[in-house]
Amino acid sequence: MLTVDTLTVAYGAIPALHEASFTVGAGEVVALIGANGAGKSSLLKALMGLVAHRAGKLSLDEADLRGFSTRQRIARGFALSPEGRHVFPDLSVQENLDLGYLGRDAAEAMRRAEAMFALFPRLAERRRQLAGTMSGGEQQMLAIARAMMAGPRLLMLDEPTLGLAPIVVQQIGHFIDQVRKQGLSVIIAEQNAEMALGAADRAYVLENGHIVLAGTAADLLRDPAVKKAFLGL
Ligand SMILES: Nc1ncnc2c1ncn2[C@@H]1O[C@H](COP(=O)(O)OP(=O)(O)OP(=O)(O)O)[C@@H](O)[C@H]1O
Ligand SMILES: [Mg+2]
Structure with a gap:
């Protein structure tokens, strides 16, 4: 490929x-x-x-x-989850994910976020929590999930x-x-x-x-x- x-x-x-x-x-x-x-x-x-x-x-x-x-x-x-996580600390988990989706189809954005919540249940429990208050592991999951929101190959x-x-x-x-x-x-x-x-x-x-x-x-x-x-x- x-x-x-x-x-x-x-x-x-x-x-x-x-x-x-x-x-x-x-x-x-x-x-x-x-x-x-x-x-x-x-x-x-x-x-x-x-x-x-x-x-x-x-x-x-x-x-x-x-x-x-x-x-x-x-x-x-192509999508990159960069070194050092870089989530937006003052935004919620859901808002961080929404920023990762680059299209205009709200239903598709929601479908992709739900797919990420299924893969990372920790994030599902915390969708309204501010990213900056999460543990390092949770922030890493969020950084990966946000990259996935772009729908990469x-x-x-x-x-x-x-x-x-x-x-x-x-x-x-x-x-x-x-x-x-x-x-x-x-x-x-x-x-x-x-x-x-x-x-x-x-x-x-x-x-x-x-x-x-x-x-x-x-x-x-x-x-x-x-x-x-x-x-x-
Ligand atoms: N913006 C930059 N300006 C100048 N040199 C840089 C820059 N970024 C990286 N380098 C240099 O390029 C080389 C490779 O760095 P790179 O960050 O790609 O390595 P890495 O394998 O990712 O290391 P690490 O495991 O520490 O993240 C290093 O010598 C580094 O000092
Ligand atoms: Mg490096």
């Missing part, structure tokens, strides 16, 4: 991502693992068109998306489990399983390799802006270099 060749990002003279090539299939969950500063967020921001980037190819179902604005990429089905999650309790990490894993069954493609960027490889079909390992390893999640879980660098084994 998504094909990317030689994607490069630099901030002025600072290189962040060097000629990354990768694919994501329809209904596939792909993990991006790497330490601090490896280039995970830069890669996702480049896909969203949020940072300047170059690529030999960046296409969705053969349509060339290079030169597309963020808005156009969202219209094609490719959902990108940037460090969705950072700092969260194991039970919440599990719930996010369960969410990914559910949406994958509905045919959604997911890219999950994580330092928590155990979580990401547990959720993913395939994975890429990023180091200093370079993809240094690629394979099935099962193979990478067994890879000695991955075990040593990311799994504490």
Whole structure:
């Protein structure tokens, strides 16, 4: 579905991502693992068109998306739940979700919100609560749900489990399983390799802006270099 060749990002003279090539299939969950500063967020921001980037190819179902604005990429089905959650603290859960829906069909917005409440029952109980007063885990669920309101085909999650309790990490894993069954493609960027490889079909390992390893999640879980660098084994 998504094909990317030689994607490069630099901030002025600072290189962040060097000629990354990768694919994501329809209904596939792909993990991006790497330490601090490896280039995970830069890669996702480049896909969203949020940072300047170059690529030999960046296409969705053969349509060339290079030169597309963020808005156009969202219209094609890209959505990002950014690092650090970024919910609107003074708005309610429901209002945060409504902002994530970019169309004009109120009934459709309500249908999508209900689908999110079914996937994240914690949010359903709190739909009128101000987002800023919720726990970190609840805010993360809301950030993901808000990205889903745009009705993406490719959902990108940037460090969705950072700092969260194991039970919440599990719930996010369960969410990914559910949406994958509905045919959604997911890219999950994580330092928590155990979580990401547990959720993913395939994975890429990023180091200093370079993809240094690629394979099935099962193979990478067994890879000695991955075990040593990311799994504490
Ligand atoms: N706006 C920016 N201006 C300058 N340099 C940046 C900017 N954003 C990121 N960088 C640099 O680009 C490199 C990659 O950063 P990036 O945020 O993509 O890494 P990451 O893998 O997401 O790290 P983390 O796990 O800490 O979120 C780093 O060296 C970082 O300092
Ligand atoms: Mg990051």
